[in-house]
Amino acid sequence: MKRKWTLLAFIFTIVTVLTGCEPLLVLDPKGPQAATTANVIWISIITMAVIVIVVIVMLTNMLLKYRASKQPDDYEPPHIKGNPIVEGIIVGVPILIVAFLSVVSVISTYQVEATPEGYEDQEPLVIYASSSNWKWHFSYPEQDIETVNYLFLPTNQAIEFRLYSHGTISSFWIPQLAGQKYAMADMVNTLHVVADVPGEYIGRNANFNGEGFAENKFNVTAMPQEEFDQWVDDIQATAEPITEEIFDELIEPGHLGQMTFTGTHLDFAPAPEGENGGHNHGSPADSDEDNSEQEQETGYNESDHHNH
Amino acid sequence: MEFFERFAIPHPSPMIYASMVAIGLVTIAIIVGISYFKKWGYLWNEWLTTTDHKRIGIMYIISALLMLFRGGADAVMMRLQTAVPENTFLDAQHYNEVFTTHGVVMIFFMAMAFIIGLMNYIIPLQIGARDVAFPRLNALSFWLYFAGAMLFNISFVIGGSPDAGWTNYYPLASTDFSTSVGVNYYNWALQISGIGTLMSGINFITTIIKMRAPGMTLMKMPMFVWSALITNIIIVFAFPVLTIALLMGTFDRQFGTFFFASENGGMDMMWANLFWIWGHPEVYILILPAFGIYSQIIATFSERNLYGYTSMVVSMVAISLLSFLVWVHHFFTMGHDAMTNSIFSITTMAIAVPTGIKIFNWLLTMWKGKIRFTTPMLYSIAFIPLFTIGGVTGVMLAIASADYQYHNTMFLVAHFHNVIIPGVVFAMIAGLIYWWPKMFGFMLNEKIGKWAFWFIVVGFCFSFFPMYITGLDGQARRMYTYSEATGFGPLSMLSFFGASLLAAGFAIIVYNIYYSFRNAPRNIGDDPWNARSLEWATHNPVPEYNFAVTPEVVSSEALWDAKKRGHNLFKDKIEKIHMPNNTGWPIIMAGLFFVFGFSFVFFIWAGVILSGLAILGCMAYRSFEKDDGRYISVEEIKETEDKFGGANE
Numbered sequence: 001m002k003r004k005w006t007l008l009a010f011i012f013t014i015v016t017v018l019t020g021c022e023p024l025l026v027l028d029p030k031g032p033q034a035a036t037t038a039n040v041i042w043i044s045i046i047t048m049a050v051i052v053i054v055v056i057v058m059l060t061n062m063l064l065k066y067r068a069s070k071q072p073d074d075y076e077p078p079h080i081k082g083n084p085i086v087e088g089i090i091v092g093v094p095i096l097i098v099a100f101l102s103v104v105s106v107i108s109t110y111q112v113e114a115t116p117e118g119y120e121d122q123e124p125l126v127i128y129a130s131s132s133n134w135k136w137h138f139s140y141p142e143q144d145i146e147t148v149n150y151l152f153l154p155t156n157q158a159i160e161f162r163l164y165s166h167g168t169i170s171s172f173w174i175p176q177l178a179g180q181k182y183a184m185a186d187m188v189n190t191l192h193v194v195a196d197v198p199g200e201y202i203g204r205n206a207n208f209n210g211e212g213f214a215e216n217k218f219n220v221t222a223m224p225q226e227e228f229d230q231w232v233d234d235i236q237a238t239a240e241p242i243t244e245e246i247f248d249e250l251i252e253p254g255h256l257g258q259m260t261f262t263g264t265h266l267d268f269a270p271a272p273e274g275e276n277g278g279h280n281h282g283s284p285a286d287s288d289e290d291n292s293e294q295e296q297e298t299g300y301n302e303s304d305h306h307n308h
Numbered sequence: 309m310e311f312f313e314r315f316a317i318p319h320p321s322p323m324i325y326a327s328m329v330a331i332g333l334v335t336i337a338i339i340v341g342i343s344y345f346k347k348w349g350y351l352w353n354e355w356l357t358t359t360d361h362k363r364i365g366i367m368y369i370i371s372a373l374l375m376l377f378r379g380g381a382d383a384v385m386m387r388l389q390t391a392v393p394e395n396t397f398l399d400a401q402h403y404n405e406v407f408t409t410h411g412v413v414m415i416f417f418m419a420m421a422f423i424i425g426l427m428n429y430i431i432p433l434q435i436g437a438r439d440v441a442f443p444r445l446n447a448l449s450f451w452l453y454f455a456g457a458m459l460f461n462i463s464f465v466i467g468g469s470p471d472a473g474w475t476n477y478y479p480l481a482s483t484d485f486s487t488s489v490g491v492n493y494y495n496w497a498l499q500i501s502g503i504g505t506l507m508s509g510i511n512f513i514t515t516i517i518k519m520r521a522p523g524m525t526l527m528k529m530p531m532f533v534w535s536a537l538i539t540n541i542i543i544v545f546a547f548p549v550l551t552i553a554l555l556m557g558t559f560d561r562q563f564g565t566f567f568f569a570s571e572n573g574g575m576d577m578m579w580a581n582l583f584w585i586w587g588h589p590e591v592y593i594l595i596l597p598a599f600g601i602y603s604q605i606i607a608t609f610s611e612r613n614l615y616g617y618t619s620m621v622v623s624m625v626a627i628s629l630l631s632f633l634v635w636v637h638h639f640f641t642m643g644h645d646a647m648t649n650s651i652f653s654i655t656t657m658a659i660a661v662p663t664g665i666k667i668f669n670w671l672l673t674m675w676k677g678k679i680r681f682t683t684p685m686l687y688s689i690a691f692i693p694l695f696t697i698g699g700v701t702g703v704m705l706a707i708a709s710a711d712y713q714y715h716n717t718m719f720l721v722a723h724f725h726n727v728i729i730p731g732v733v734f735a736m737i738a739g740l741i742y743w744w745p746k747m748f749g750f751m752l753n754e755k756i757g758k759w760a761f762w763f764i765v766v767g768f769c770f771s772f773f774p775m776y777i778t779g780l781d782g783q784a785r786r787m788y789t790y791s792e793a794t795g796f797g798p799l800s801m802l803s804f805f806g807a808s809l810l811a812a813g814f815a816i817i818v819y820n821i822y823y824s825f826r827n828a829p830r831n832i833g834d835d836p837w838n839a840r841s842l843e844w845a846t847h848n849p850v851p852e853y854n855f856a857v858t859p860e861v862v863s864s865e866a867l868w869d870a871k872k873r874g875h876n877l878f879k880d881k882i883e884k885i886h887m888p889n890n891t892g893w894p895i896i897m898a899g900l901f902f903v904f905g906f907s908f909v910f911f912i913w914a915g916v917i918l919s920g921l922a923i924l925g926c927m928a929y930r931s932f933e934k935d936d937g938r939y940i941s942v943e944e945i946k947e948t949e950d951k952f953g954g955a956n957e
Contacts, residue, residue: 210485
């Protein structure tokens with residue numbers, strides 16, 4: 001027994017030393033969505049710790065009290081069938097715990113799937129985040145700019161990410177701002193995010209998508225609105241426009257550094273939503289040319305919709 | 309030349325060439341060895357053509373152990389690669405192949421084979437039967453599994469391993485992104501062994517429903533039999549989904565269809581759904597027999613009856629139903645609305661209730677017992693807290709909003725290893741040690757066994773607990789490397805250390821088998837553990853016909869009642885026993901399936917057609933074959949029984 005406790009103490013020390021220096025990313029939220037998930041995680045860790053402790057205490061008790069060496073040689077364990085009260089407890093208590101956590105789960109799931117509380121009145125900033133092997137392309141249709149592998153966000157501003165992929169399934173994840181969501185080629189997923197602390201955060205693709213997966217990450221910088229506007233103006237003044245040829249090269253498999261363009265690829269390569277969705281089986285005669293025309297329309301509508 | 313180029317490995321490395329040489333040398337050594345000792349006849353007559361459920365069970369277990377070492381080697385390579393930041397031991401492609409094969413080998417060819425092996429050996433004995441319902445089909449099941457396993461295992465030296473993860477998500481697994489033949493191997497190896505598994509499922513359901521000893525009503529079956537019955541029902545419902553999904557994948561990759569493509573009306577999400585509609589029940593296919601084994605072991609070594617037998621059965625039935633209602637929790641992040649995710653979140657958490665009942669029933673089985681700390685019992689005791697930790701982290705993952713943060717991270721990896729290793733692997737080891745004397749007539753050394761136990765338990769904790777932390781720190785799974793700045797280094801090193809202890813633990817088990825084979829006494833009697841259920845009422849090792857006389861049973865603890873209350877289990881006289889004949893057709897047919905699969909992987913249509921016709925030919929031949937089995941005479945039975953001391957007379 002003593003050896004076991006020494007071992008446990010040893011593990012505990014190592015864990016605290018190793019993790020004590022910096023808080024774990026997921027539990028160090030910088031926005032309301034990640035704060036919600038962090039709270040839920042803490043609630044569940046504490047609830048579950050109670051169960052683990054109860055089981056370990058019961059087990060230890062059984063092992064210490066009913067080990068053969070503690071019993072007389074002629075002790076014959078009784079035949080015990082079961083007891084409705086005991087079985088009521090071992091069914092009832094878990095049901096209560098699960099019911100409690102179900103409520104937590106449902107409420108928090110609805111929360112992270114909506115614009116965070118307090119930001120409902122804001123017009124959200126729409127950013128298309130699309131992945132290609134093994135890069136992220138960020139299109140800001142309202143600002144009419146596009147970046148590769150880095151993301152600038154205004155703080156205290158509701159942001160609506162529209163996620164999709166130019167190939168494999170990837171998963172868009174900025175642990176300190178919100179949980180992840182898949183980006184797929186045949187539909188657009190929405191992720192609601194707010195950053196309320198300026199700073200630099202790590203973002204990555206969390207879903208395995210082949211050889212370049214480990215390096216499939218991006219940098220996120222959250223900054224006050226004025227700085228963000230300044231950044232947009234700088235890009236409009238300095239960056240080259242993105243063209244179909246450039247974009248086709250960008251989405252070839254490989255790795256790229258950070259890049260900046262004016263315009264967005266949505267103008268000529270629309271996101272798979274609305275009539276461009278992968279599951280829109282409307283007209284079989286759809287050709288690529290048709291698609292891009294429709295897409296341009298959608299693109300303009302999009303920006304009209306968000307004009308302040 | 310073009311024809312032969314397809315067999316080349318797309319990403320060769322010195323390690324793969326070394327493996328090729330090693331495989332070649334070992335094959336030659338085995339062939340030379342068998343020829344030198346003139347064992348070909350023995351091997352063919354006694355093992356390769358056998359229809360005896362016990363020998364088939366042992367062959368399953370040997371194959372499972374081999375696959376455990378294959379998958380274990382993959383695991384150690386992964387931990388070694390990620391032990392330090394920016395390591396260059398494996399490159400990205402090689403790492404991807406290694407974790408893909410690790411997952412496939414461990415789930416399909418190790419865990420599945422191990423549980424089916426133990427079921428094969430133990431179930432007929434526990435229900436007092438002479439064999440399974442369809443002995444010949446049983447042999448075919450095994451050989452199809454074996455053909456599938458071998459097909460999968462040659463992939464890394466011929467043509468290249470699959471590299472899209474064991475979950476094999478499309479479009480990554482499509483020919484657009486996975487260009488080698490690796491995923492073809494995945495499709496065909498799993499298809500062939502999956503057919504075998506489906507047949508096993510049908511076979512065991514029939515056996516358990518139809519062949520129980522007189523007096524053994526459903527509610528008097530030992531708990532392992534109950535778990536096997538429910539498991540096999542799940543197999544029969546779940547595996548056809550995998551069969552179809554694999555077939556659709558094959559069509560996509562080899563005939564240019566678009567089932568799982570993201571264009572032309574295909575749907576990549578459909579693969580994920582089909583895969584997990586099979587995949588989540590699969591989790592319970594693995595864990596329920598483990599629960600059954602723990603129920604037997606804990607009752608035996610607490611010297612008590614299993615607490616709450618009825619609630620154990622009811623909870624397993626509940627788990628089996630719920631297991632088909634939770635698959636979406638494997639991809640909460642795929643973009644369903646909050647309503648869908650909430651529903652699947654609740655169904656998932658609901659499974660915690662019946663599972664909790666079982667945990668408390670095991671604890672209450674120890675209550676007022678007389679606990680003996682044998683090696684199988686140590687694994688069962690370690691299982692309870694470790695599996696509880698794995699279970700509660702499962703509940704944490706079931707909370708959809710929080711899952712957005714755990715999904716695809718090392719936290720998830722830690723969770724499922726935390727249920728599969730203490731849950732399934734510990735049960736397989738414990739069951740193997742517990743039933744070892746039943747199979748081979750001698751005990752494994754307890755002292756060495758306990759050393760292995762401590763290495764494995766401590767190694768497990770060091771390997772996987774650090775992953776919970778790095779997962780919460782943002783470490784995605786399946787990354788072949790990471791930068792030093794992430795801070796994952798020290799904990800990953802700890803994890804590698806744990807993996808080394810695990811490897812050492814398994815090596816000690818192998819040594820224990822060798823040591824005990826050389827040194828253990830053979831005169832252990834019929835009931836070395838002072839056990840409770842029917843399988844211990846016959847001899848060790850079990851004679852070919854299992855029971856000289858069919859036992860008559862009055863409770864789920866038939867042997868215990870016989871011992872304590874003086875029931876006579878064997879009332880009848882010895883009569884001649886009807887047994888199935890050996891047959892070479894199952895292994896031949898599985899060999900043809902192997903050729904069929906291999907040819908299909910490489911688009912060798914002549915091979916596909918010829919082997920396909922030959923398979924149909926085998927089936928046609930079987931339809932007209934007359935084989936009424938054979939009888940073991942009364943004299944022969946008496947002679948055998950006398951050798952064992954005539955305990956049943």
